[in-house]
Amino acid sequence: MEIYVNNDQEIYPIQTNWESYLLKIVQFLECQPETIVSLTFTDNETIHSLNRDYRHKDSATDVLSFPQHMENNLLGDIIISTQKAQEQAQEKG
Numbered sequence: 001m002e003i004y005v006n007n008d009q010e011i012y013p014i015q016t017n018w019e020s021y022l023l024k025i026v027q028f029l030e031c032q033p034e035t036i037v038s039l040t041f042t043d044n045e046t047i048h049s050l051n052r053d054y055r056h057k058d059s060a061t062d063v064l065s066f067p068q069h070m071e072n073n074l075l076g077d078i079i080i081s082t083q084k085a086q087e088q089a090q091e092k093g
Contacts, residue, residue, distance in 0.1 A: 001026055001033055006040040009082055026075065037075040047081040060084050 003019045018039055026035055044060040051057045051064060062084040067076040 001031070002036045004036070004038040006038070008046065009041055009043040029075075031070075031075060032073065034073045035070070035075050036073055038077045040077065040079045041082050042079055044081050044083045047079060047084065050079060062088060 001023060003022050005018050022037055022039060026037065047062075047064060048058075048060040051059060051061050054064070054066070060081055060083075062081055064079045065076060066079075068074040069076075
């Protein structure tokens with residue numbers, strides 16, 4: 001199992017052990033040991049561009065996922081805007 005965690009933002013520190021969460025999900029899904037998943041933390045500007053380019057929605061969102069259906073053992077990519085997640089957390093208290 002390979003898990004890649006990328007922190008492409010500087011706004012909010014990443015304090016959670018995301019690898020352990022992803023490992024539990026992959027085990028629950030009974031994925032093969034050679035499964036690869038990528039998790040990227042980014043900002044609103046970057047996720048806005050991705051959302052516009054790939055989903056044709058001209059706005060920032062909290063999470064985007066790009067499943068690969070296990071093509072080349074790649075489960076997929078998950079992109080999280082920490083900035084948007086923080087905004088939503090403050091809105092919901």
